[in-house]
Amino acid sequence: MTSERPDPTVPTATYRLQLQPAFPFAAAAEAVPYLASLGVSHLHLSPVLEAVPGSQHGYDVVDPGRVREELGGEEGLRELSRTARRHGLGLVVDIVPNHMAMSPRHNAALWEVLRDGPSSRRARWFDIDWEAQGGQVLLPVLGGPLGEEADRLKVDGDVLRYYDHAFPLREGTAGLPLPQLLDAQWYRPVWWRLARTELNYRRFFSISELIGVRVEDPEVFEATHGKILELLHGGVVDGLRVDHPDGLADPDGYLRRLHEATGGRWTVVEKILADGEPLPSSWPVAGTTGYDALRHVDGVFTDPAGFGELLGRYRAFAAPQTDRGGDWHATVRRAAYKVLTHELATEMDRLTRTASRLCATAPETALRDHAPWALRTALLELLVRLDVYRPYASVDAASVVTEEAADGARRAFAVPEEARAVDVVRDLVLGRYGDGPAHVEFRTRFAQTASALRAKSVEDTAFYRYVPLLSATEVGGEPGDPAVRPDRFHAYCARVQRDWPVTGTVLSTHDAKRSADVRAALHVLTECPQRWADLLAEVSRTGDGVPDAQLAWAAWQTVFGLGPADEERVQAALLKHVREAGLFTSWTEQEPPYEEAVAGFVSAGPCGVPGRKVAEFRASLEPHIRANVLGAALVHLTMPGVPDLYQGTEHEYRALVDPDNRRPVRFGEDGGDKEAVTRAALALRARRPELFGETASYEPLTAEGPAAAHCLAFARSGEVITAVTRLSLRLAESGGWHDTRLPLPPGRWADVRDAGREFRGEVAAAELFTALPVALLERVPE
Secondary structure, eight states: OOSOOOOSSSOOOOEOOBBBTTTTTTHHHHHHHHHHHHHHHHHEEEOOOOSSSSSSSSOSEEEEEEOOGTTHHHHHHHHHHHHHEEEEEEEEEEEOSSSEEEOOOTHHHHHHHHHHHHGGGGGGOOOOOTTGGGOOOOEESSSSSSSHGGOOOOOETTTTETTTTEEEOOOOOSOOOOHHEEEESSSSEEGGHHHHHHHHHHEEETEEEEBBOOOOHHHHHHHHHHHHHHHTTSSSOOEEEEOGGGGOOOHHHHHHHHHHTTTTTTTTEEOOOOTTOOTTOOOOOOOOSSHHHHHEEEEHSSOHHHHHHHHHHHHHHHHGGGGTTHHHHHHHHHHHHHHTTTTTTHHHHHHHHHHHHHHHHHHSSSSSSSSSSHHHHHHHHHHTTSSSSSOOOOOOOGGSSSSSHHHHHHOOOTTTTTTTTHHHHHHHHTTTTEEEEEEEEHHHHHHHHHHHIIIIIIIIHOOOOOOOSSGGTTTTOOTOOOOOOOOHHHHHHHHHHOOOOOOOEOOTTTTOOOOOHHHHHHHGGGOOOOHHHHHHHHHHHHOOOOOOOHHHHHHHOOOOOSEEEEEEEHHHHHHHHHHOOSSOOOSSOHHHHHHHHHHHHHHHHSSSHHHHHHHHHHTHHHHHHHHHHHHHHHHHHHHSEEEEEEEESSSSSOOTTTTGGGSSSOOSOOOOOHHHHHHHHHHHHHOOOOOOOTOEEHHHHHHHHGGGGGEEEEEEEETEEEEEEESSHHHHTTTTTTTTTEEEOOSSSESSSOOOEEEEEEEHHHHHHHSSSSEEEEEEEE
């Protein structure tokens, strides 16, 4: 323990804690001595500002000017910071600039806007289209149509109540009859189903309970960031994680303003990069939160040939339609059409209105005479063809909304002359008709709709339809091509070290579909696809009670990845799976008979007697699962970037999609080999941070011999070597390492975990990996 934390300009490693009323600041402070002993430099806290009471995550902020009382308030946060400082730790905090909770009774700023309307001093805070719906904000809170719910709306003084909802009444309207009273307000309570098509405020994806915030406005930025900046400049907080920058009107401008306001503190952004997409080089941030690293680490432990065979076995078993889970790209495209015409229909309507208004009033004749339906069709066809989340002002939009996409969009029109609407829309997106307020508004809405579409169609729909390998359906992943060759992995690491050396890296997060260790088990299936298919044929022999074969395949993989667990956890994850997939049921159009069939199948099959065979199969593969778990952990902790450990992942940590991955964890339990490897790597990073930071280097090392492809190795700054075993089942089936050797850089090298083991020159892989399937070496001074 040190008496004072060193200057925390850049973390060496962070540890994510999920704060909630049951785990407040005081509980986090109790864990500080243990977390400091792990070797991390900073605690990474989930959002700390005032949120909806009882919130389990804190992303539903109601007052950005106060620290959340349920967590211990500002004094509790300051005390946590003081405790962390005494143990040499700093704090990184998650902030949520994109949205706030649509909960007027808790959100004072929103209450004021609903009471006073667009003239309210805080009306500029929220992204509301006051020109739509007759100038009333639609509030989709009623359980049924107004005619069925009117008797449940009660006037209580100057408040309108509906169950636990409360809304302010406009001055002088409390005595009016209900129809006139509702017409007189700046808002209109409506049936929740109208949100899909009628909503007139920007929301977070398709979540109507979260309203978009206009942080592009300097006044709004200052009002919503004042408390966080105060905590930063007061030394309570040291760095930031920015949630969902893709939802913002101007991510480039926001990040510049944030950088200036923080004085350049270490900041990472939750930017999901598509495969091969670079982070905008002009962004003044340290990098991303790390999903791009997750994709590459996972990929290097995935067998490319085996995945191809597994895909074939999946298609034979489940017989999915091409665009409903059979082919990745076709599945994404169909999901995108569905999302734009259903979940994001209101966003499409607003975007179409913006385009129509701009074209109708444009001085350029080329923009005139395009029917709203044609503009809508052009927008739809272009949006579904985007391969990244959105365009940015700092990136050439033509590389996002490509000519190839435009060519495909034109083919959706029967009349070639009407297809010119595609060129109009694309030219507006590319800024070829100017930068007037209407043009900027259109480009902003297009980009925001694009990012919501990508998240909803890929992460929240296609990931649950295309399921040959569940470990590939992860945030930032590429399920259609999940494997990463070692040379690609090394090239990625070299780019990160060159361009974003202190970016964030992760393997497990609060948003991950499955924890890293569950995915590590699933990767092994790419090394034994035939055995997996044979096992499924055996446990599914009768076919009794199987609601659909795609769900069955996913359910068996779920219990294989998770291992022995409470049935309740599996049931909850698979119910979410089928609702997100939206093939036979959904969150808004639930089919109880199908959902009951799913529950019965899961109980009798994967969680029943047949599930024991899957458990036995998993147990037989345990050495290879362990190799993946330890290999991924060590690579993550020593590759370029700042590793973020999700709570509990210093041990083997098996979790499914939220809320399963937000369960409380126990600190201080023996974590076995994984904890030992984690502690060794973190201690080395803490002791010699210069070997991993901005001035460090990354050098691939290449093994030689018959099993060379099974050894992934690299050096950091010529002083540290990481070597791990990959595709260990294939390795074992081929007879092991034989005379495979790893040539080491000149000098003596000691095993960080066992200083008595030293190597120089060429080391036999079998000797290097005698005790564990991974090795961490440090150069010994001559």
